[in-house]
Amino acid sequence: MTQKTEGGDVRLAGISKTYGSFTAVHPLDLTVPQGSFFALLGASGCGKTTTLRMIAGLEDPSTGTVSLGDTDVTHLPPYKRPVNTVFQSYALFPHLDISENVAFGLRRRGIKSVKKQVDDMLDLVQLGQFAKRKPHQLSGGQQQRVAVARALINHPQVLLLDEPLGALDLKLRRQMQLELKRIQTEVGITFVHVTHDQEEAMTMADQVAVMNGGRVEQLGAPADLYENPKTTFVANFLGTSNLIEAEVASTTSDVVTVTCGGAKLKLPNARCQAQTATGDKLLVGVRPEKVSIAHADDADSIPDGRNRITGRITASSFIGVSTQFIVDSPACADFDVYVQNIERDSRLAPGAEVVLHWNPEHTFGLDADQAID
Ligand code: ATP
Numbered sequence: 066m067t068q069k070t071e072g073g074d075v076r077l078a079g080i081s082k083t084y085g086s087f088t089a090v091h092p093l094d095l096t097v098p099q100g101s102f103f104a105l106l107g108a109s110g111c112g113k114t115t116t117l118r119m120i121a122g123l124e125d126p127s128t129g130t131v132s133l134g135d136t137d138v139t140h141l142p143p144y145k146r147p148v149n150t151v152f153q154s155y156a157l158f159p160h161l162d163i164s165e166n167v168a169f170g171l172r173r174r175g176i177k178s179v180k181k182q183v184d185d186m187l188d189l190v191q192l193g194q195f196a197k198r199k200p201h202q203l204s205g206g207q208q209q210r211v212a213v214a215r216a217l218i219n220h221p222q223v224l225l226l227d228e229p230l231g232a233l234d235l236k237l238r239r240q241m242q243l244e245l246k247r248i249q250t251e252v253g254i255t256f257v258h259v260t261h262d263q264e265e266a267m268t269m270a271d272q273v274a275v276m277n278g279g280r281v282e283q284l285g286a287p288a289d290l291y292e293n294p295k296t297t298f299v300a301n302f303l304g305t306s307n308l309i310e311a312e313v314a315s316t317t318s319d320v321v322t323v324t325c326g327g328a329k330l331k332l333p334n335a336r337c338q339a340q341t342a343t344g345d346k347l348l349v350g351v352r353p354e355k356v357s358i359a360h361a362d363d364a365d366s367i368p369d370g371r372n373r374i375t376g377r378i379t380a381s382s383f384i385g386v387s388t389q390f391i392v393d394s395p396a397c398a399d400f401d402v403y404v405q406n407i408e409r410d411s412r413l414a415p416g417a418e419v420v421l422h423w424n425p426e427h428t429f430g431l432d433a434d435q436a437i438d
Pocket residue numbers: 084087088089107108109110111112113114115116261
C-alpha cells in the first residue's frame with residue numbers, strides 16, 4: 066500500500082510552555098518538512114514530550130503557534146487535528162481482536178465497511194495472519210505494530226510517536242526501528258518521533274532536533290550532526306567525542322593549526338564553530354572510530370600529514386568487532402581517548418607507549434567557553 070497523504074509542513078513558531086515559574090520549553094521555531102521522519106532527541110526532562118504534546122493539541126502552548134501546512138491549529142482540540150499519536154503504552158483494547166483494534170478509528174467515525182482498509186493496514190505492518198488474535202496473544206513488537214496500524218487507519222497528516230519502542234528489549238527495538246522506517250517510507254506521512262536514544266534517532270530520522278534544557282541545541286541530518294556537532298553537548302550526546310583543549314597557532318581560510326600539550330594538530334577551518342584568531346582557545350574534537358593507534362616503536366611508519374598525539378594506554382577492552390583503548394596523553398590533559406576498529410597487536414596493552422593518529426579532515430573545532438561534559 067503506498068498512500069501519499071496531502072498536507073504540509075508542521076510549523077512551530079515561537080512555541081513555549083511554562084508551568085508556573087518553570088519553563089519546560091523555551092520559545093522555539095521548528096519546521097518539520099512534510100513526509101519526513103523527524104526525531105526530537107534528548108535526555109529525560111529536556112522538553113521533547115511537551116513539544117510533541119503541543120503538536121498533538123494535548124498541551125496548550127504558553128506562547129506561539131502550531132501550523133499544519135497553511136492551517137493554524139493552535140486552538141484546535143486534538144480530535145480536530147489531522148494528527149494521531151502512538152504512545153509507549155500501546156493501549157490496545159484487550160477484549161477486541163487485532164482487526165477490530167485497527168478498525169476502531171473507522172468505526173468511531175461511523176464507517177461500516179472497513180474490511181479492505183483494515184486488511185491493507187495489517188498488510189502494511191505485516192500482521193495479516195494475526196487479524197483474529199487478541200492483543201495478549203502477540204509479542205510486544207507485534208502489539209506496537211498494531212498500535213501504529215490503528216493510528217494510521219484514518220490517514221493522519223502527521224503521526225506522533227512518543228518513545229514508542231521504549232518498552233521493548235534491545236533486539237526487538239532495533240528490528241522495530243527499521244520496521245517503522247519502512248512503514249513511514251511506504252505511507253509517506255510525516256512522522257515526529259520522540260526518543261532519548263541517539264542510535265534510534267540516527268537510524269530512523271531524516272532530520273533530528275537535539276533538545277537540551279527546553280531548547281533545540283542543534284538541528285540537522287544525522288550524519289551532519291555526528292560529523293559537525295556545534296556544541297559539546299551534541300558532540301557527547303551523539304556518540305563519543307574526544308575533546309582536547311587547544312590554542313590556535315595559525316590560521317588560513319582552509320586550515321587551522323592548534324597546539325596542545327606539545328602536539329600540533331590541523332583541522333579544516335570550515336569545521337570550526339568558533340573564532341580562530343591566533344591565540345584563541347579552541348576545543349578540538351575527533352570521533353573515536355576515526356583514530357588509529359600505533360605502538361611508539363612503529364611511529365616512523367605513520368604517513369605524513371596525519372594529526373598525531375602521543376600517550377600511554379591505561380586500559381583496553383575487546384568488544385567484538387573492535388577494541389577500545391583508553392589512552393592518557395599530555396595533549397589531552399585528563400581526558401581519555403577511545404580508539405576502535407584496529408587490527409589486534411599484542412604489544413598494545415596497558416602501559417604501552419603509543420601514538421594516536423588520524424586524518425586532519427576528521428577533526429572539528431568547538432567554542433572553548435562551554436562545559437565539556
Ligand atoms: P522524558 O523523556 O522523561 O519523558 P521529556 O524530555 O519528554 O522527558 P517533558 O515530559 O517534556 O520531558 O518534560 C519537560 C519538563 O517539564 C520536565 O522537567 C517535567 O518535569 C516538566 N513538566 C512536564 N509536565 C509538567 C506539568 N504538567 N507540570 C509541571 N511540570 C511539568
